[in-house]
């Protein structure tokens with residue numbers, strides 16, 4: 334009976350992992366268009382660097398996961414109940430402890446050093462010091478609102494344009510945005526751009542991305558998901574918007590149309 338349960342648990346685990354491995358976006362399934370084996374293909378100037386770090390760290394985790402779980406299984410079978418002799422009690426082994434402290438410390442250093450320049454180029458303010466702010470992002474339960482400067486070219490004035498859920502950007506500049514929240518924690522996430530940042534009430538985070546026009550051209554569409562990656566309340570699932578990457582002239586036309594719509598009072602001018 335015990336063997337039966339053990340086997341049942343084993344089969345469940347294997348099948349559980351298999352459904353993941355065999356899922357569409359993973360190793361063996363048919364790949365949906367634009368997907369790599371884990372992420373959708375990136376389309377921003379720094380996407381490649383983020384992916385490199387993601388796969389580097391995932392690879393490390395995979396190796397040590399297999400190693401430690403393998404050891405665990407091996408010990409379970411080798412020192413199972415069937416062996417009549419008592420186990421030896423150990424007070425520790427300095428050499429082993431040195432190894433299993435030293436190796437993780439070394440690996441953490443590898444991670445720390447390999448991410449430093451990428452982190453600085455994306456998150457440090459020095460990366461966007463000289464760039465104008467493109468728009469403001471306000472997260473609130475449960476929407477994303479993008480504020481564009483109006484005719485006066487300044488943000489935070491009465492003529493600001495508001496675009497709910499849709500961020501329209503030209504493909505030829507760094508898109509610097511001030512991220513804020515009106516109520517609770519949200520997380521602004523554009524998976525295709527590899528951009529993710531928490532929005533914290535009372536704080537302003539300058540964030541940025543730049544679409545890579547060559548990568549965007551490979552896509553079958555020019556709009557991509559924006560989601561909230563922080564469980565922020567009952568309507569969290571509704572906080573999905575999109576970013577639309579267009580040419581400079583298309584962007585200007587859209588801005589003009591938005592302005593006309595927003596300041597139209599419904600009456601024909603005489």
Ligand SMILES: [Cu+2]
Pocket residue numbers: 472518519520561562563564565569572
């Ligand atoms: Cu949210």
